[in-house]
Amino acid sequence: MSNLDRQAVPSVCGGRGFVVAEPVRELLSPRRVSLGESTEVRRLLPNLGRRMVGAWAFVDHYGPDDIADEPGMQVPPHPHMGLQTVSWLHEGEVLHRDSTGSLQTIRPRELGLMTSGRAISHSEESPRPHARLLHGAQLWVALPDAHRHVDPHFQHHADLPTVTAPGLTATVILGDLDGAESPGTAYTPLVGADLALARGTETRLPLRPDWEYAVLAMSGEAHVDGVPVLPGSMLYLGCGRTDLPLRAESDAGLMLLGGEPFEEEIVMWWNFVGRSGEEIVQAREGWMKGTRFGEVHGYDGGRLPAPELPPVALKPRGRVR
Numbered sequence: 001m002s003n004l005d006r007q008a009v010p011s012v013c014g015g016r017g018f019v020v021a022e023p024v025r026e027l028l029s030p031r032r033v034s035l036g037e038s039t040e041v042r043r044l045l046p047n048l049g050r051r052m053v054g055a056w057a058f059v060d061h062y063g064p065d066d067i068a069d070e071p072g073m074q075v076p077p078h079p080h081m082g083l084q085t086v087s088w089l090h091e092g093e094v095l096h097r098d099s100t101g102s103l104q105t106i107r108p109r110e111l112g113l114m115t116s117g118r119a120i121s122h123s124e125e126s127p128r129p130h131a132r133l134l135h136g137a138q139l140w141v142a143l144p145d146a147h148r149h150v151d152p153h154f155q156h157h158a159d160l161p162t163v164t165a166p167g168l169t170a171t172v173i174l175g176d177l178d179g180a181e182s183p184g185t186a187y188t189p190l191v192g193a194d195l196a197l198a199r200g201t202e203t204r205l206p207l208r209p210d211w212e213y214a215v216l217a218m219s220g221e222a223h224v225d226g227v228p229v230l231p232g233s234m235l236y237l238g239c240g241r242t243d244l245p246l247r248a249e250s251d252a253g254l255m256l257l258g259g260e261p262f263e264e265e266i267v268m269w270w271n272f273v274g275r276s277g278e279e280i281v282q283a284r285e286g287w288m289k290g291t292r293f294g295e296v297h298g299y300d301g302g303r304l305p306a307p308e309l310p311p312v313a314l315k316p317r318g319r320v321r
């Protein structure tokens with residue numbers, strides 16, 4: 001998915017100054033962002049008070065939307081740099097095309113993992129015909145400096161490892177959880193896991209005290225460390241936990257996001273992650289001139305133009321909290 005926010009505000013993220021060393025329960029409200037005419041997403045990251053969780057730098061939750069009589073998701077070709085995109089669906093399907101030639105339908109509980117490396121472009125659309133409901137999350141992972149210029153590539157994994165406990169199935173989307181490791185390539189120590197909880201479940205999920213974590217609520221009524229978390233909101237949990245108490249009042253769907261605190265300071269603007277304002281300016285120019293991000297074939301429609309750059313300099317900086 002593209003950041004279609006008309007006011008693309010630069011966001012400076014990363015660095016130890018943002019990380020909370022001890023366990024906290026910080027409820028993050030979503031910002032509602034329109035995608036096209038009919039779709040609205042709830043943006044959890046970056047958030048006013050919180051920019052990253054480990055290397056996770058962007059989280060949108062959307063749906064469930066009834067798109068039976070609508071085109072559904074139609075995101076024209078747009079570029080990415082310095083990040084990975086993770087597509088995760090609970091309902092519906094998304095047809096992914098990219099400039100490396102990928103053409104892949106992503107279905108519920110399958111990993112669509114696109115590593116932009118230095119440059120990629122892609123489009124995402126609801127196929128025709130498509131299921132009535134569309135419900136999912138779009139997430140970005142910042143690439144560390146040592147790997148941010150890798151060759152762009154796309155991975156699709158329909159068969160992901162799970163960790164189970166009575167009433168809980170945790171599907172490991174990216175990284176590792178309790179010894180189970182996703183086949184998707186990760187470039188920093190992290191985890192993204194889908195937590196399916198049956199009504200009445202009370203359990204504890206093992207965590208690593210040196211990582212920071214957050215939980216995104218997708219559906220149902222769940223309590224995370226005693227805090228009721230409504231669908232479309234996210235609870236930031238800080239570091240220093242060996243496990244996480246979960247309780248489900250109804251069948252519930254959550255996403256656990258976590259990882260080693262991301263030490264590098266990054267500059268994030270529109271669909272790009274860089275290390276300086278200059279890199280962002282060059283990336284924007286490369287997209288607008290059509291010289292850098294390749295071509296997406298087969299999408300019925302034009303490319304997405306980049307928004308105007310803000311008049312202020314884009315600089316990475318340290319502590320903002």
Ligand code: MN
Nearest residue numbers: 001002080085
């Ligand atoms: Mn995208």
